[in-house]
Amino acid sequence: MGPRARTGVLLVMWALVLGGVFEAGGGVVRHGLSPAVECSWINVGPDGEEHPSPMGPGDRCYRRDGGHRTYE
Numbered sequence: 001m002g003p004r005a006r007t008g009v010l011l012v013m014w015a016l017v018l019g020g021v022f023e024a025g026g027g028v029v030r031h032g033l034s035p036a037v038e039c040s041w042i043n044v045g046p047d048g049e050e051h052p053s054p055m056g057p058g059d060r061c062y063r064r065d066g067g068h069r070t071y072e
Contacts, residue, residue, distance in 0.1 A: 037071055040064075 001009075036054035039061035045051045046058035055061060055071045062068045 039053045039055050039059070041064050042062040043051050043053055043055055044060050044062065045056070051059060057071050059071045060068050061070070
């Protein structure tokens with residue numbers, strides 16, 4: 001592999017790394033710092049009815065593995 005090809009490969013690799021860092025940072029800003037609590041499967045409110053995400057006080061989120069978590 002010649003020096004030009006090696007330089008090209010390195011540039012492509014760095015572009016992928018920087019793109020990944022940019023996407024990860026955007027995800028943290030959009031979702032990691034958000035005060036909203038998201039439920040990834042079934043969100044049941046205090047009235048026993050299914051509600052859309054985001055969760056609210058008194059809601060219970062049922063996970064695919066059989067567990068659950070509450071808003072609190």
